[in-house]
Amino acid sequence: xxxxxxxxxxxxxxxxxxxxxxxxxxxxxxxxxxxxxxxxxxxxxxxxxxxxxxxxxxxxxxxxxxxxxxxxxxxxxxxxxxxxxxxxxxxxxxxxxxxxxxxxxxxxxxxxxxxxxxxxxxxxxxxxxxxxxxxxxxxxxxxxxxxxxxxxxxxxxxxxxxxxxxxxxxxxxxxxxxxxxxxxxxxxxxxxxxxxxxxxxxxxxxxxxxxxxxxxxxxxxxxxxxxxxxxxxxxxxxxxxxxxxxxxxxxxxxxxxxxxxxxxxxxxxxxxxxxxxxxxxxxxxxxxxxxxxxxxxxxxxxxxxxxxxxxxxxxxxxxxxxxxxxxxx
Amino acid sequence: xxxxxxxxxxxxxxxxxxxxxxxxxxxxxxxxxxxxxxxxxxxxxxxxxxxxxxxxxxxxxxxxxxxxxxxxxxxxxxxxxxxxxxxxxxxxxxxxxxxxxxxxxxxxxxxxxxxxxxxxxxxxxxxxxxxxxxxxxxxxxxxxxxxxxxxxxxxxxxxxxxxxxxxxxxxxxxxxxxxxxxxxxxxxxxxxxxxxxxxxxxxxxxxxxxxxxxxxxxxxxxxxxxxxxxxxxxxxxxxxxxxxxxxxxxxxxxxxxxxxxxxxxxxxxxxxxxxxxxxxxxxxxxxxxxxxxxxxxxxxxxxxxxxxxxxxxxxxxxxxxxxxxxxxx
Numbered sequence: 001x002x003x004x005x006x007x008x009x010x011x012x013x014x015x016x017x018x019x020x021x022x023x024x025x026x027x028x029x030x031x032x033x034x035x036x037x038x039x040x041x042x043x044x045x046x047x048x049x050x051x052x053x054x055x056x057x058x059x060x061x062x063x064x065x066x067x068x069x070x071x072x073x074x075x076x077x078x079x080x081x082x083x084x085x086x087x088x089x090x091x092x093x094x095x096x097x098x099x100x101x102x103x104x105x106x107x108x109x110x111x112x113x114x115x116x117x118x119x120x121x122x123x124x125x126x127x128x129x130x131x132x133x134x135x136x137x138x139x140x141x142x143x144x145x146x147x148x149x150x151x152x153x154x155x156x157x158x159x160x161x162x163x164x165x166x167x168x169x170x171x172x173x174x175x176x177x178x179x180x181x182x183x184x185x186x187x188x189x190x191x192x193x194x195x196x197x198x199x200x201x202x203x204x205x206x207x208x209x210x211x212x213x214x215x216x217x218x219x220x221x222x223x224x225x226x227x228x229x230x231x232x233x234x235x236x237x238x239x240x241x242x243x244x245x246x247x248x249x250x251x252x253x254x255x256x257x258x259x260x261x262x263x264x265x266x267x268x269x270x271x272x273x274x275x276x277x278x279x280x281x282x283x284x285x286x287x288x289x290x291x292x293x294x295x296x297x298x299x300x301x302x303x304x305x306x307x308x309x310x311x312x313x314x315x316x317x318x319x320x321x322x323x324x325x326x327x328x329x
Numbered sequence: 330x331x332x333x334x335x336x337x338x339x340x341x342x343x344x345x346x347x348x349x350x351x352x353x354x355x356x357x358x359x360x361x362x363x364x365x366x367x368x369x370x371x372x373x374x375x376x377x378x379x380x381x382x383x384x385x386x387x388x389x390x391x392x393x394x395x396x397x398x399x400x401x402x403x404x405x406x407x408x409x410x411x412x413x414x415x416x417x418x419x420x421x422x423x424x425x426x427x428x429x430x431x432x433x434x435x436x437x438x439x440x441x442x443x444x445x446x447x448x449x450x451x452x453x454x455x456x457x458x459x460x461x462x463x464x465x466x467x468x469x470x471x472x473x474x475x476x477x478x479x480x481x482x483x484x485x486x487x488x489x490x491x492x493x494x495x496x497x498x499x500x501x502x503x504x505x506x507x508x509x510x511x512x513x514x515x516x517x518x519x520x521x522x523x524x525x526x527x528x529x530x531x532x533x534x535x536x537x538x539x540x541x542x543x544x545x546x547x548x549x550x551x552x553x554x555x556x557x558x559x560x561x562x563x564x565x566x567x568x569x570x571x572x573x574x575x576x577x578x579x580x581x582x583x584x585x586x587x588x589x590x591x592x593x594x595x596x597x598x599x600x601x602x603x604x605x606x607x608x609x610x611x612x613x614x615x616x617x618x619x620x621x622x623x624x625x626x627x628x629x630x631x632x633x634x635x636x637x638x639x640x641x642x643x644x645x646x647x648x649x650x651x652x653x654x655x656x657x658x
Contacts, residue, residue, distance in 0.1 A: 315606045
């Protein structure tokens with residue numbers, strides 16, 4: 001008779017770092033992603049654990065070379081013997097769903113390294129969508145003692161921007177010749193980037209892209225630098241050859257140092273925790289809406305609207321009243 | 330003294346189809362997108378109006394030629410004198426934010442046609458994300474008497490799939506040489522497609538792609554056709570030359586006829602209304618969470634979790650209890 005391992009069992013195996021630890025971590029992440037009572041139990045078990053991981057976000061337009069960059073960063077952290085977890089957040093398109101798995105192949109050398117944990121998270125089937133389980137997943141990996149948690153997204157859509165808000169330090173990766181995009185995307189990039197990377201810096205147009213980004217950063221800053229103010233560096237890399245990666249790691253370290261000194265690390269950590277709480281709240285509402293009773297309430301509301309008896313705002317009021325009742329009762 | 334037009338004013342202008350109607354429709358869509366009391370008032374004003382629009386969804390991988398296809402479809406519907414509204418739903422990436430506006434240029438010939446209304450919707454800044462305002466926007470356009478509402482998405486991510494669920498008929502556009510993607514995406518495509526289109530059918534590999542899709546469709550069907558069962562057609566087009574567009578329009582008409590005969594049109598309409606109701610419910614929850622009190626509750630919860638005093642599931646319970654109170658009080 002085999003029994004399913006309990007959450008404390010899985011945590012023990014994951015902590016021991018033994019042969020089965022990678023599988024145990026993977027199962028714990030599945031618990032987080034699935035939500036509900038087991039996820040709540042796991043969250044309770046993790047209270048009080050230290051979390052000293054540097055959480056690094058890596059995003060950018062498709063084709064900028066993020067996956068190669070992730071692999072290079074993992075290599076750089078491994079030479080310091082840091083334990084690294086990679087969370088690749090996949091929008092799980094019906095059209096590109098398979099792409100990320102293909103990218104994993106580029107992680108080849110790290111797949112068998114026990115100091116590296118790699119996981120693709122997808123939104124497929126998850127009630128809360130893409131970003132819902134990400135805050136709790138990052139927290140789990142930090143609580144399991146990883147020194148670095150790298151979050152990689154394909155950088156399209158608001159939900160990936162939300163994911164990036166979970167990181168202590170966000171590196172946005174661009175490539176030369178994406179100049180038009182840069183123009184359109186100024187606001188969005190400056191909003192989330194702590195470090196700007198121009199990958200494929202040996203390609204034509206790299207210098208122009210670096211210059212554009214530098215003036216963009218300069219324009220985005222106020223005239224006089226405040227003490228302790230972070231200046232977004234613009235770094236050239238050739239990830240496929242490993243060039244510039246050490247400088248990138250140094251910039252990420254420096255940004256983290258700046259966060260600690262300025263007291264803003266605690267602020268970013270609170271923001272991540274707040275996002276985790278908000279995800280659970282919205283997940284709970286969605287679960288209620290998709291419960292048997294919820295679906296029946298929504299169905300009746302939909303029929304009433306479709307048949308022209310009422311409008312969707314009025315119908316929503318009834319559903320909200322019912323929701324409030326379930327939460328209180 | 331100029332006064333802001335009221336919602337009934339805007340509706341009168343939009344209905345009259347006069348010179349200012351395009352602007353009035355645009356303003357009404359902004360009301361829908363902004364949510365809150367004005368959106369509720371507008372929804373109330375629209376109760377009881379007929380909605381006979383054919384709602385057609387157009388999606389597919391980037392590069393398949395969706396925008397050109399949309400322009401060609403608009404042209405085809407215009408030769409029948411149908412009034413057409415196009416809702417281009419943009420995931421509003423910080424990296425590709427400008428692309429869709431560029432695509433609008435391809436709609437050139439239709440931009441000045443008073444029988445055509447074109448609107449790009451983005452998720453940027455909208456609390457409910459990409460899909461939240463789309464159901465109500467489709468409903469508004471239908472209630473304003475458009476004969477066809479075309480919803481175009483870039484086809485990446487779960488939220489675009491949600492948007493497609495708003496359509497009566499969904500056409501998925503592919504291009505030759507996307508074979509690998511097809512393999513990975515089978516399940517996703519069959520889940521949403523009513524009509525499959527292989528655009529750029531004059532390119533190399535088109536026949537193979539058509540053959541692959543046809544066998545995919547055949548595999549997805551049960552052995553014996555049920556009476557009235559819809560068979561997903563696979564249609565070659567060269568949108569840029571207008572080739573195959575009439576066949577596509579005919580297939581969309583046929584699918585709609587099938588929905589009417591089988592009684593499933595009412596079902597799809599109820600589903601759309603249900604989605605609109607659910608969006609309002611979730612919007613309301615999000616607005617509460619982002620209100621002054623909500624942010625303060627979430628902030629306290631985040632601090633408690635970040636400092637290790639509690640876990641995010643326990644903290645979420647407190648927030649949910651508060652939410653239920655506001656909804657009831």
